[in-house]
Amino acid sequence: MAKSKTLFICSECGGSCPKWEGKCPHCNAWNTLQESRDPGVATHRYAPLAGASPIRSLAEIEARELPRQPTGIAEFDRVLGGGLVTGAVVLIGGDPGIGKSTLLLQALVSLSHAVKVLYVTGEESAEQVALRARRLELASGDVDLLAEIRLEAIMDALVQQRPSVAVIDSIQTLYSSELSAAPGSVSQVRECAAQLTRMAKQTGITIVLIGHVTKDGSLAGPRVLEHIVDTVLYFEGDTHSSFRLVRAFKNRFGAVNELGVFAMTDRGLRGVANPSALFLSQHAQDVAGSCVMATQEGTRPLLVEIQALVDCAHVPNPRRLSVGLEGTRLAMLLAVLHRHAGVVTFDQDVFVNAVGGVKITEPAADLAVLLAIMSSLRDKPLPKGLVVFGEVGLAGEIRPAPRGQERLKEAAKLGFSVALIPKANAPRQAIEGLEIWAVDRVEAAIERLR
Known part of the structure; x- marks a missing residue:
């Protein structure tokens, strides 16, 4: 050496x-x-990966669908793209105490009825994990447990036990005896992740890594960690709320930006079958400044309530605040509203919020934001049963949104009766119970709601 x-x-x-x-x-x-x-x-540590591979034509390579192993948790499977893939490496991060270990322990218990599983805990003792399983009332008799943080011992256990799925809790607690750096350092995290990934690809073991996050919410450790793994999932949610969101930011075997919704209960995390109900407020009567929009999270359509509050400004510079929506677009939308609809807001404070803590990044929320602002400014509620989506351009045109048909079907399923949408998204066939108002300009949309 x-x-x-x-x-x-x-x-x-x-x-x-x-x-x-x-x-x-x-x-x-x-x-x-x-x-x-x-x-x-480093000259010989990755020697097993150095085998030469012949050059092959892309046309002669037989492509086949990779088999998936469902975890038994429908919302988790949705985010993964249908289940765990053999030999895949999944990295899941989130704030402390948000439910990462709970979710994966539930998944392992469910998987243990079909395949062999191993839970490697480096942060808790075996007794603590057993207490959590007992508190969650999980029949965890078929889950093998290893309390270890030395990488070489963990890899030896993986070779001997040959589980189909292994969970490492967490990657920041592991260390390799080949390096003298402390656990959690950049070199240790990178080395341990690389060695575990190499083993997963060579043996076909599916490895799920739990990762710590920094104070700004990003995964701790080197940025290369996210490039090594196949799938990156983030746990989101307010610790004061019982709802948790699992979002896919990278997935080599499925769609990105998929969303799984869970409710934290005294028996662990439970999937929410109808997440749209979480993001819609139940008002006793119609209120001004509220507009329901149909958004798309991966392959899942969601209905979210957008709320706006417009009030007289008492300072020279009116405030523009956006929560859960892209803040930089708010000033642009107000300028479009003034130029093309003649609505003045330069002397008004404007606050916009997406209900339920959901974050909407797609521009299809533009039209809903504008209509919520108009409703609050006029102190006039929007028509009951109205759902809206559409992107607004600087020229005042309303651009189409992707997957418009799925958004409309979700709205009809939840009992909405009117949809104000871009003209390019107008369906060719009528949707039962849903009246379509198709518009192509901002001023036409506002005029339709007078």
Whole structure:
């Protein structure tokens, strides 16, 4: 083994430098270089991966669908794209106490009835995991448990036990004896993730890694960690609320931006079959400033209530605040409203909120935001049973949204009777119980609701 030396590893891109610098020369990020020890064994550590592969024509390669193993939790399977894939590596992150370990323990117990599973805990003792299983009333007799943080011991256990699915809780607690750095350091996280990924690909074991997050909500450790794995999932939700969202940000075996909705109960996480009901407020009577929009999260249509409050500004610079929606678009939409509809808001404070804590990033929310603002400004509720979607352009045109037919069907299923949509999204065949108002300009949409 070569003599170890000191290296400085970038926590953003994973690049290395022989000395400390204020700015990483690889990604130009400031103050991201951290001291680490390089044992100098990289020349042979990945030797099993060095096998030569012949050049083949893409046309002669037989493509086949990868088999999936359902976890028994429908919302979790939806986010994964239908279930776990053999040999895949899944990384799931989220705030402390949000339910990552609970969800994966429930999934392993369900999977243990069909395949062999292993739960590796590095943060809790075996007794603590057993207490959680008992509290959740899980019949966990078929789940093998290993309390270990040394990478080499974990890999030996994976070789001997050969489980179909293994959960590592968490990747930041593991360390390799090949490196002298502390667990959780950039070099240790990168090395442990790379070795576990190599084993998953060679043996066909599906490995699920739990990752810590930083104070700004991103996954802790080197950015390369997200590139190594096949799927990246994030747990979202307010700790003061009982609802949790699991969102896919990367998935080599399924759609990205899929959303799974769970409710935290005293018996663990339970999937929510109709998540649209979570994001719709139940008003006793019609209120001004409220508009229901049909959004799309991955392949799932969702109905979300958009609320707006317009009030007289008492300061020279009126406030523009957007919660759960893209804040930079609010000022643009107000300018479009003024230029093309003649509605003045330069002396008004404007606040916009997406109910239920959901985050909407698609531009199809533009029309709903404008109509909610108009409703609050006029202090006049929108028609009962109205659902809206559509992107608004700077020229005042209303652009179509993708998957419009699915949005309309979801609205009709939940009892909405009128849909104000872009003209390009007008369905060719009538949808039972749903009246379609198709418009192509902002002023036409506002005029339709006078």
